[in-house]
Amino acid sequence: MHLFVAPPSAQARIKAFLLYASLPIGGIAFCFLLGTYALLELPLSWPLLVLGFCAAFLIYQAERTLHTAPEDIYNHPERRVWLAQHRRYVWISSLSAAGVAMAMLPLLRPVTLVAGVVLASLSVLYMVPFGKHGHRLKGYGMLKPVLISTAWSVGGVVLPVVQAGVAVDGTVLALVGYRFLFVLPNAVLSDWPDRKGDDKAGLRTLATRFSLRQLQWIATAALILGIGGVGIALFFADVSWILGIDALGLGLMLWLVWRPVPPSRFLFSFMLDALVAWPGVTACVVFWSG
Numbered sequence: 001m002h003l004f005v006a007p008p009s010a011q012a013r014i015k016a017f018l019l020y021a022s023l024p025i026g027g028i029a030f031c032f033l034l035g036t037y038a039l040l041e042l043p044l045s046w047p048l049l050v051l052g053f054c055a056a057f058l059i060y061q062a063e064r065t066l067h068t069a070p071e072d073i074y075n076h077p078e079r080r081v082w083l084a085q086h087r088r089y090v091w092i093s094s095l096s097a098a099g100v101a102m103a104m105l106p107l108l109r110p111v112t113l114v115a116g117v118v119l120a121s122l123s124v125l126y127m128v129p130f131g132k133h134g135h136r137l138k139g140y141g142m143l144k145p146v147l148i149s150t151a152w153s154v155g156g157v158v159l160p161v162v163q164a165g166v167a168v169d170g171t172v173l174a175l176v177g178y179r180f181l182f183v184l185p186n187a188v189l190s191d192w193p194d195r196k197g198d199d200k201a202g203l204r205t206l207a208t209r210f211s212l213r214q215l216q217w218i219a220t221a222a223l224i225l226g227i228g229g230v231g232i233a234l235f236f237a238d239v240s241w242i243l244g245i246d247a248l249g250l251g252l253m254l255w256l257v258w259r260p261v262p263p264s265r266f267l268f269s270f271m272l273d274a275l276v277a278w279p280g281v282t283a284c285v286v287f288w289s290g
Contacts, residue, residue: 015270016082019265019266020078022093023093024273025273026054026056027053030049030053031277031279032152033159034049034279034283036156036175036279037283038282038285039242039279040171042166048104048108051116054097058101059120061097062124064079069201071197071198071200075197112162115158116155116159119155145184148183149183149184152276157175177229178226182226182249182250182276185218185220185272186273188218188219189272191206192215192261193261193268195207219257220254220257220258227250227251230247245281245282246279246282249275253278256272
């Protein structure tokens with residue numbers, strides 16, 4: 001007697017694609033870059049935007065397919081199964097993204113390429129084992145969220161500025177710090193659903209060391225600093241009102257931080273990631289009003 005196993009619903013397939021296919025990460029990077037162009041009023045560089053999409057996609061895709069981390073056995077068994085069942089998609093999408101990325105390289109300034117290579121290398125190195133004991137930078141508590149937030153904030157702000165030929169001044173550095181505070185809560189809380197698997201694999205993250213309430217307060221401190229900085233800038237500096245629209249993303253992140261943690265990884269992890277794309281909303285407001 002054969003048991004009938006119902007195929008997954010369309011909704012389940014869409015959720016699996018959004019969680020495991022890595023394409024949404026590319027879209028988030030694209031929107032993150034767009035926000036910088038909007039806030040600093042820089043001329044758009046489509047080659048950089050396309051390269052940012054492809055690079056983010058390839059880095060996350062490589063982490064999930066080329067190098068299987070020990071903790072993934074416990075934390076992401078469904079993702080491993082999905083990737084194994086969709087190898088054709090993995091190969092076609094990865095090769096396509098790599099090809100498009102290579103085509104964008106000659107269209108960028110050399111200094112942009114050098115900065116991009118450095119950032120991409122750091123993004124990969126943090127998860128690669130080193131030393132005789134095979135330690136990874138991502139296993140050093142606070143270092144993982146700091147590295148992730150630094151890579152996103154520097155890449156999302158400095159690369160567009162450098163590509164535009166604009167000096168990296170105090171305003172640019174302030175925006176880097178602001179973006180760092182925006183991404184940090186995501187990096188701090190995203191490990192919470194993986195804490196048990198990380199602990200079994202011997203990976204020591206903030207989520208294995210602190211309670212959920214403590215992580216929420218770390219994230220809240222970063223967001224309050226960011227919101228406070230925006231408030232000071234709006235009242236005492238000559239900045240555009242559009243910064244206030246951008247800061248709504250920090251408010252939404254603060255709301256998400258203190259929501260009860262849902263049992264669904266999609267509702268927790270994906271929503272945390274998706275909110276990092278809020279700068280794209282800022283860009284849409286600027287482009288629509290301009």
